[in-house]
Amino acid sequence: MRQRLGIRGDETMTDKKQGNAFTNNPIVRAIGVQKIVVVIVLIAMILFFSAMSPAFRQYSTLLSIMDYTYYLAFLGIGVTFCLITGGVDLSIGTGMFCYALIGGYLINYVHTPVIVGILATVACGLIAGTINGLIVSKGGHAPFLATLCMMMILRGLGALVTGGASITWPGATAPNGWTRTLFKMDMGGTKVPLGFLWVLILAVVMSIFLNRSRPGRYIIAIGSNKEATRLSGVNVAVYQTLAYIISGLFTGLAALAYSSAFQSMTPGGGGGIELNAIGGAIIGGTSMSGGAGTIAGTILGVFIMSVLQTGLPLIGIQANFQQIIIGIVLIVAVYIDVLKNKKLA
């Protein structure tokens, strides 16, 4: 979209009669500007935190930002697809915990090989995503409600499976702790944030999927105008469901990233994380009303969230204030989205 509009800039300017230069360019600018602003804000934030806190400048902080980024990025990529269809997936936060608990339970208590735990984790995500998708597309439920109910179900389910116990995935030094090295590799004493590579690869793959494949095109079209898409002979239920399946799949991947980065997971946890992921997507320019959004934007937005989350405590802002600040950032991001929609109308 950016690319397309960028190329066209000059040509539309010359066409005064139709008024395209006038109606088109503000949208062009809004899309382009938002990405640029996000990058600038991100750099400004990093500079600010670096100046304020010596601790922020340390390598370990980068690693800790990365730990936050991995799972948020996966959740963000997945939920971006739901948001683009004009829906939302609220079950991803508790879902991530639930799937990681189930996978970890299998490894720790049933003593399955780690790979089984991994597959189970991802499979749980796929199943829950499929159910979400069907309830929304076939059942006609509002995405907000359907996934809110799923969130409650998953919260209960996770606790039920582990019997209320916290779960810790195998540690990095444990014989079966290779899942952790997938994300943070120890190379001669230096820890390399390998997970960033996976995030990058998946972001590129999903970005191509969104922009170049048929399902991707239909998912965007559904968010823009579902009825017109249906009347063009597109099976909208299938592609709407697919968006939730993708969200579920990436929640499964996020569960792996989370359990590799952090110590233990408590049953019933994870609530509220979905808002950080959704917030990242919105900051990155994905529209709450559907039809527009980019994976690159989501990744940038997620970085803002994780830098905030890592940086604020380091400059001595206490947890409650962090929540307030993040809330305000989201209000601003959503407001920008509202302004963009006004321009289109």
Place this chain on the structure above:
Amino acid sequence: MGDVILTMKGIDKSFPGVHALDHVDLEVRKGEVHALMGENGAGKSTLMKVLTGIYSKDEGTITYEGKEVEFSNPRAAQDAGIVIVHQELNMLGHLTVAQNIFIGREIMNGKLIDDKKMNEEAAKLFDQLGIDIDPKETMSRLTVGKQQMCEIAKAISHEAKVIIFDEPSAALTEAEIEELFKIIRDLRDKQMGIVYISHRMDEIKVITDRVTVMRDGGYVGTLITKDSTKDDIINMMVGRVIYEDPKTESAVAKDAPVVLKVEHLNAGRMVRDVSFELRKGEILGFSGLMGAGRTETARALFGADPKESGDIYVNGQKVDIKTPQDAVKCGIGYLSEDRKRYGIVVDKTVAENSTMASLESFMKGMFIDKKKENQIAQQYVETLKTKTPGVDQLVVNLSGGNQQKVVIAKWLVRNCDILIFDEPTRGIDVGAKSEIYQLMNELVAEGKSIIMISSEMTEILRMSDRIVVMCEGRKTGELDIAEATQERIMHAATLRD
């Protein structure tokens, strides 16, 4: 006609990159109906928005009741007595008629709303207008026509001196239009100044006293209606003559094969036992009043809405159409009457919209072949003479007529042989209209077949080879174009059980 009540002189307004109004004049007298005409994008709405304070003007003066004025917002204009009756009704469906009329200025009894008083006041307004509407009725239960009357009542309740009607007849039946005209004449006789914006030439002749024509943001001229002909006005609007001659005989060969046969179609209350045939190369007109069930028939046929019973045959083969996908596979394409809601995806490009129904043939492995997509879209932009700076232009930036062409392109790219055109020229200006007509004629000449639903009698008589008339969900007549007259169609369209 009485004294001048409103004068707009040399109104100039520019937006970045667009000179929207170029020194436009408009003069409205008390007790006249003054038509404001021009193609879409001529600047009529912008001029009215400047008048009512939605936009501020760059140059020029507005004199109202002898004083120079400049309203800062629509509320200020309303308080001064200038009100707009909008084309799209701004009604709150769940509230009652009276509550709608007095919205934002409720009659209070202490701290509470006095519904009883508002009902009485609303009843008085309706009396004054000579319309029979119960103020206590829920708004959504009224017909579009009645809702429009409520809008007018609301306008009058502001003690309006100048009322602007923005395409008021677009959604009304003939009978409702008659009633609307009666009210407008009444208001005129009460010495109000009325500005009437419409695309329908026939109405202009019937209801207005003077006509001001705009073109491309500029003022073209003002005519006295009774001293000018339809062609005079159209000439001023587009600078060329458009003939609206009715077709006299069918262009379809007697032995042309039947490409679509619908038998005993039933779908809800609005489609009762409808049967018809469509021949190759034929334009089959569907006429009837608003709410006759024509769109519902088309939607049921296309699989957009579920049907209860009925058989559909395409090229002699019985087909089972349950969803739009099935219909598209059978080679049927549907242009909806509500383009923006059902036809196009406004925030996507011309190319993306053009290939929407046939994306599978634009794949290169896993990926959409954007080069081919653009190329084919470009080809149809040229064939259909769609005015767009490029195929990567967002459809939202195109005019109504050109948006319609994009929808047509979508079905042509898909190579559909049966096309359902539901009100194909609604909200499209005169010039683009004749282009759409020409296009339809070219399509049938190439062997495509068209079902054309239209509420405009002239359109039906000009385009159709055969005419199906519906009334209250039933087919009440079928006429060959050679035997069709306005009277015969109207007769069938009002044939109730």
